[in-house]
Amino acid sequence: MSSVIDCKHARLQIGGEPQVLSAEVAQHIATCAACSKFRDETLAMEGRLKSALELPLHHFRESPLKVAPRRFALAASIVLALLVGGGAWLFRPQPVLAAEIVEHIRHESGSWGSREPVPPELLDAVLAKAGVRYNPRLPVTYASPCPFRGHIVPHLVVQTDHGPVTVMLLSHEKVKSEGKFTEGQYHGVVFPAGSGSIAVLAPSGQPFDDALEQVKEGAL
């Protein structure tokens, strides 16, 4: 029985797809010792090739943080000091900032609909993309890196006992003190945290203060 392909084409098939043995290649190597040897060598190399490509990952980041993160931990004492000493409630956040936060939330209003916690890998990726570190200790059901005022900021939805609230980590927005605002159908607050600030928003129909308290406690 004569082969239907020559050595050159048999080796092309073997070198291109070593794991596939077509009928015509099988027929060829049955009568060609050199190509049969070539296939044996290629298959032997294939195992090593797979091992080589499967890099050990211990040199890679387990948590994909790429820049020195800004921490968003809320120290209760600091917040309390700001509340008492700074007369926080007398200050309103810059109206423009509040309006822009609300406008951003309006565009992602569907974010409150999810109840499934996002995977830790995704939350890590979103925080890392913005170069921030944040530990809400509450289920996060939405996490997106969003462009906001020229920076990428983590836009999260955190599930509290009082309903979902949006948390935006504004590492580039400094505010002097905590200030609440109401814009349209939303209640919100922006308060200093780390070297930036955190904005928390919720629909006006749900108990905001209790939810806010839980967010702050969760971040401790």
Next chain:
Amino acid sequence: MNPRPRGTTATSAFARLLETLRPDLVRFAFWLARDRAVAEDVVQETLIRAWKSREEIKDPAATRPWLLTIVRREHARLYERKRLPTVDLAEVEALGDPALVSGEVSDGEAGLDDLRRAILKLADEYREPLVMQVLGGLTTSEIAEQLGLTQPAVLTRLFRARNKLREIYGLAPAEDAE
């Protein structure tokens, strides 16, 4: 830390799948970029995009090739966006990357580290389909579709890639198909 996803919903299943596949996504991105930091950035972007588009996946078996496609696109986008310099084959910094060092004791045969360095030196047009096939598990037909090539062209590239790697094992390269 965000509580681990619970339940048996499709979303939780997808989250677990992402967790399972992430190591291979990192490896795949590394072999594309030949740079560990870039690979990590690419996978970050991939996870974010995949999560946003998870409704597109109806068949869990299709998730792996779908994610590899996103990795490829994000890798390309990163280079377009940041205008990262192309890597000179003669000056591949990743050659000295500790991720390539297996600690394997050589028994006289070319070790994994040598093979990894040889893979890194392959030109993109050979390395990419090879990684897609061996690490990604894609067929030549799927690779052809992703790379916008014909299946015979992919076969030729894969053949040439392996042909170049034969040399480090002291094996004679086969005559080129063209």
